[in-house]
Amino acid sequence: MTDFPRDAILVVVEAQASGELEKAAPGLFGAAAAVGTPVALVLAAPGAGSAAEAAVLGAAHVLIAETPDPSALGVPSVDALAAAVEQVQPDAILISHSLNGRDLAGRYAARSRAAISADAIGVSRDDEGVVAHHSVYGGAYNVTSTSTFGAPVITVRQGSVDARATAQPQASETLAVTPSGKPAARIDSFEEAVAATSRPELRGAAKVVAGGRGLGSEEQFALVGQLADTLGAAVGASRAAVDAGYIPQSHQVGQTGVSVSSQLYIALGISGAIQHRAGMQTAKTIVAINKDSDAPIFEIADYGVVGDLFKVVPQLISALEARKK
Amino acid sequence: MKIIVLVKEVPDTYGDRKLNLETGLADREASETVIDEIGERALELALTYADANEGTEVAVLSLAPEGATATIRKGLAMGAGSATHISDEALRGADLGLTAETLAAAIRRVEFDLVITGNVSTDGSGGMIPAMLAELLDVPLATGLSSVQISDGAVSGSRPVESGVQQVSATLPAVISITEALPGPRFPNFKGIMAAKKKPVEVLTLADLGVTADNPDAARSIMLTVAEKPPHAAGVKIIDEGDAGEKLADFLIENRLA
Incomplete structure (x- = not known):
């Protein structure tokens, strides 16, 4: 059994159909590296899990969870996150504030009774743990939040973190996950978006x-x-x-x-x-x-x-x- | 079929919204409150189904301070058959965990087939309540739907994600959330407004629901600091005299923005 760093920050990233990690991944690792040691949980379709990109982006250790049921919406990711937290015992969990990320954070927090800091634009650390920074009411106020105890589940707004972590040597293992058997919606089909334009995406654009x-x-x-x-x-x-x-x-x-x-x-x-x-x-x-x-x-x-x-x-x-x- | 629609009272985004700098809570005096528009769309979806399918019950559920009944009344005037208003002083400043726990307890009291919510509120912008409810109620979850088909025992729709669009489906009971792509709400007519006055509004407290706000087993999210950000100040303003495009190009290049 691997010993995980005492200041581990668990960064959850999804591998896309193309095999690449989601676009928010570099910012998530960048945010994590500023407050601890990034440990990655890569969620992937069967056979599509790879540790290489996460290591390049700054993960000191990579856990790979290939879903046992690719058509089940969301639930396998929650099961994988629960297993990863059990092993890593992180100080905080960082997830993208994307649709899938919000579902994952919400379900996991409800299951484990963890506290959520939603839509953060950055993280810092104080004597008592990891603190999330938020920009609320359309940027009119700056707010910080944290958990009363336990590792906070923090979703990070896409494109909000400019910092990047330094690449790490690749160290990875496959995560053993016990399915919870919770009811899930089914993904009946998927149509990949064809980039119709070379223009940058609005979210996160410079x-x-x-x-x-x-x-x-x-x-x-x-x-x-x-x-x-x-x-x-x-x-x-x-x-x-x-x-x-x-x-x-x-x-x-x-x-x-x-x-x-x-x-x-x-x-x-x-x-x-x-x-x-x-x-x-x-x-x-x-x-x-x-x-x-x-x-x-x-x-x-x-x-x-x-x-x-x-x-x-x-x-x-x-x-x-x-x-x- | 019993459909429960979550509606939320929020500060109007067309006015200035304020946070109280001492408590960090929304300053309800500072701005008009309105029913969150995405919740109205969720209700419209339920009512459209009810219009076409006799025997459909539509109920609205809202967690809001005492007296914040305008939202619920509007939901009833639009056509919901009944409403539940959860109100308790101990819910002031409730985090997502306590909010979800409370809503789930209220939903569990009835035999529901479908819970419909907006994907994300305009004030908290957390967008996690639907996921938390699905987990607590132990039912399937389909979020961020840009189109929805409801049938007798199932719900399906399109779910745009980062890399494309999924077609998803779930057996009922289930929780779904919808996006702004769904049709906007109907206007309550005079008949609807009059009828709303006779419709039942159940008011519940945490004690009624058996939920404790300070459960020591649940971690809560707490606000540490709140500060008002100085507004973006105005800079140069020029009136075009035929060369504004050239001048603006200079400005962008000087500031390394072109």
Whole structure:
């Protein structure tokens, strides 16, 4: 039986159908390494478990759990996590705040009566243990939380941790898991998303160009994509633009959509309702272009342009392209 | 078929939301409270099924402070047949664990077929209550559904995840959560609002449910610190005189953002 480090932080990562770990993995190991020794639990389909990537990302030790029943939704992961915690006795458990991660954290915490710190943007350690940091109400408040006792189950917001851990030599073993037999929903089929665009994903993007109702139509919304491609940015939208049918809901930035904390956020034709600001006001640099000089977006813009976006943006694109040469 | 829909009263995201800097709890005086929109969509899904399937019972369940009945009334006015309001001073500042335990205890009292919730609330944004309920109630869980089909003994739907879309199904009883992709709620009409006044609202305390807030066996999440972040201040604002695109390009390049 392996001796695990006394300051182990259990990092739970899913292997995708492609065999690669989920995109949140580097940030999870980066966060874990700052407060202890990262130990990985890799959840994988049968035959798809590999320790190599987790070790490169900073796991000092890797436990591999290949699900006995790939069509059972969620429950095998909870069983694996329970077995891993039993062995590793970690100081904290870090899981991505993704849909699957939230399910896993919630089910595991309910089963083991552990405390949850949800949607953290970072972790630290004090004399008594691991503390989770949160940004709540759309970034208006900073809050820290922890568990009254026992290892807290912390879900980490995707794209919120920039730190990366140093690679470790590969040390791994297969985790023995006793199935709980809890009822599970079935995954009847799976359609892999085909990357239709080379644009970065909105969640976790370093730069975002977002459009609002000011774009006027679905056809004219293409201008947002053109500027995004010039900058290598992701495309976002206000709820008004989504409701008007200019762009699918998955691009919505705001309280009821995606929250972004990008280096650069360019808001085109977005008035800046509180609902929208709640999803982007933690961006480092905010640029706004709007024809209404009273638009609330200007209150938080580092650089505001009062003008017609259909004139300013094409000029901006050609100016940027000219400088690239 | 008995469907239980979870609804939550939240501060309106179209107004300023405040935390009390001493207690770390939501400042309910500071903002308007509304029924969380995702909960309304969950209720709409249940009501649409009930409209087409006679004999379907739809009940709303809410854990909220005393007097926070607007949410429940709206649910009843939309068409839910009954409501349960869990209210107890000991639930003030309850963490996810205590909240889930309490809701599960209330759901366990009735023979349910389906529990429908929103995927994530606009205030707490934890999105874990459905998973915790499924575990505590010992039933299958299907979260984040962007489309849902309910049949006599089963529920199925599409579940978008990081790498693609799953088609999932579960036998009833089950817990599901839905996304914003589902249809928005109906408006309560005058008849619905009048009828809601006669519908039963059961009010429960922790003692009624046999739940103790300070169970020593359960670890709780506690807030250590809370601080207000300074707002993002306004910077330069220029009016386009025909060269704003050029100027903005300069700004982005100077700041290494292009």
